[in-house]
Amino acid sequence: MQKTLITNNTLDFSQEELKDLLDKSTELVLKQFEKVQEQPGYRFHPQREVESWFDEPAPTGGMPLDKLFDLVEEKVLNTATGNLGPHMYAYVMAGGNQVSIVADTLASTINQNVTKWHLAPAITEIEKRVIQWAAELIGFQQKPGHSVGGFLSSSGSSANLDGLTVARNIYFEKADIRNKGLFGMRPFTVYCSEETHSSVDKSIQLLGIGANHLRHIPTKEDFTIDLEALEQQINDDLQNGFQPFCVIGNAGTVNTGAIDDLTTIAHIAQKYKLWFHVDGAYGGLASSLDTKKSLYQGIELADSVALDFHKWFYQPFEIGCVLVKSWDHLYRTYFKKASYLDKSLDKDPGRLELNEHHFLLSRNAKALKVWMSTKAYGVNRIKAMIQKDIDLTDYLNEQIKLANDFRLITTSELAISCFQYTGGFHNPEQIIQLNKALIPALERDGRVFITGTTLKGEFVLRACLINHRKDEQSTRYLLDVIREVGQTLR
Numbered sequence: 001m002q003k004t005l006i007t008n009n010t011l012d013f014s015q016e017e018l019k020d021l022l023d024k025s026t027e028l029v030l031k032q033f034e035k036v037q038e039q040p041g042y043r044f045h046p047q048r049e050v051e052s053w054f055d056e057p058a059p060t061g062g063m064p065l066d067k068l069f070d071l072v073e074e075k076v077l078n079t080a081t082g083n084l085g086p087h088m089y090a091y092v093m094a095g096g097n098q099v100s101i102v103a104d105t106l107a108s109t110i111n112q113n114v115t116k117w118h119l120a121p122a123i124t125e126i127e128k129r130v131i132q133w134a135a136e137l138i139g140f141q142q143k144p145g146h147s148v149g150g151f152l153s154s155s156g157s158s159a160n161l162d163g164l165t166v167a168r169n170i171y172f173e174k175a176d177i178r179n180k181g182l183f184g185m186r187p188f189t190v191y192c193s194e195e196t197h198s199s200v201d202k203s204i205q206l207l208g209i210g211a212n213h214l215r216h217i218p219t220k221e222d223f224t225i226d227l228e229a230l231e232q233q234i235n236d237d238l239q240n241g242f243q244p245f246c247v248i249g250n251a252g253t254v255n256t257g258a259i260d261d262l263t264t265i266a267h268i269a270q271k272y273k274l275w276f277h278v279d280g281a282y283g284g285l286a287s288s289l290d291t292k293k294s295l296y297q298g299i300e301l302a303d304s305v306a307l308d309f310h311k312w313f314y315q316p317f318e319i320g321c322v323l324v325k326s327w328d329h330l331y332r333t334y335f336k337k338a339s340y341l342d343k344s345l346d347k348d349p350g351r352l353e354l355n356e357h358h359f360l361l362s363r364n365a366k367a368l369k370v371w372m373s374t375k376a377y378g379v380n381r382i383k384a385m386i387q388k389d390i391d392l393t394d395y396l397n398e399q400i401k402l403a404n405d406f407r408l409i410t411t412s413e414l415a416i417s418c419f420q421y422t423g424g425f426h427n428p429e430q431i432i433q434l435n436k437a438l439i440p441a442l443e444r445d446g447r448v449f450i451t452g453t454t455l456k457g458e459f460v461l462r463a464c465l466i467n468h469r470k471d472e473q474s475t476r477y478l479l480d481v482i483r484e485v486g487q488t489l490r
């Protein structure tokens, strides 16, 4: 029997229906911003309840779009964690920006695959430009005769993995590790402070270096790496037959925003011939501020830097960025010939094939949102927002110092404040128990969302203020809510 071809059927709607769809989504976007200053930090629902909303087999037939939008509004948008509003202080959550919302929609619309130049000409060039802008912003320079290379990926974690992958492959290139693997090599060691983000630990494990060879160097009072201890450890390792190869500096730690002495680390790296990687996922882009630049001196000497645009560049998730001194480092790390990707037929030598400079092949147009929002707002306005976050953190710290029922634990050059609610207790153990109880209690309350961490063995509340929608009022509100909920726990 002959097969019937359905040739005139697609997944598309008529232009009118598509317009209705877009109008409806516009309406929903506008609603999100209608009362954004009042958005709660968290909307508590037990896990089982949330699971039950989506618990169904894959639907075989479609549902009417108006019903689908209602469902999404009720169960997804209206239950979302309050990342847009000013009451989010947990982890490192920036509020996004409105230009990038539109940019992401446009990027999805054209559905470019940013892998080979001829698959996405404009977006490839935009990605290259965004990478150069990132380098300019932080003062990262190329190797003489080269231009700064880089790659936009999902996150700071992936940017750390990318930087350390390049470090390993370039540093041990002569040992031909891409072909021979690491078998039979003298174990090589990597150095970072004990305050370094866990994505570095994960990267070291993934790269086959092994967690036992990552040296977590103690930190000083200010949570920056102890440089004497660093050098001592390198020397101990050399004496014990290890091969030191890489040191990681923090340009803003996740716990407290501490910025290591990057210049001295760079000198140590030069002295012992180590690769120098900087984790700037949280704080790196704040080095563009005139008020903070001097703290980051030495970042320009790094061989690789991890950055995160979805943190202090106010981009919606997800977009991280690695920078290296030349595109060639990426090419030598990743390039793999494949007949179906061969570019020998291309006649234009200027074309940069991003797929030859990373593990990823198919990828979306992440760069568009950074490019569009930078052009729309201008760098100065974005920098002013970063400065505002820092100033508000200073303000929060002042409020904490003035209050007799709070205790400030750390002050940061950046926008993280670590403190405890004492609730009138004097016994340190009681204070810690109270603060531990506060986290789930505040989550249930929902008005503000804050998380905690442990600093030198002590549990503290940790507020991260990277959201351009915060102001003094919302900052005071954080302490008011903690006090109110804390009093119910005493």
Ligand SMILES: Cc1ncc(COP(=O)(O)O)c(C=O)c1O
Pocket: 091, 092, 154, 155, 156, 157, 158, 160, 197, 199, 252, 253, 254, 279, 280, 281, 282, 283, 308, 320
């Ligand atoms: C210093 C630092 N490095 C790396 C990361 C990981 O970034 P991401 O969450 O984008 O993977 C973070 C996240 O907070 C961070 O603060």
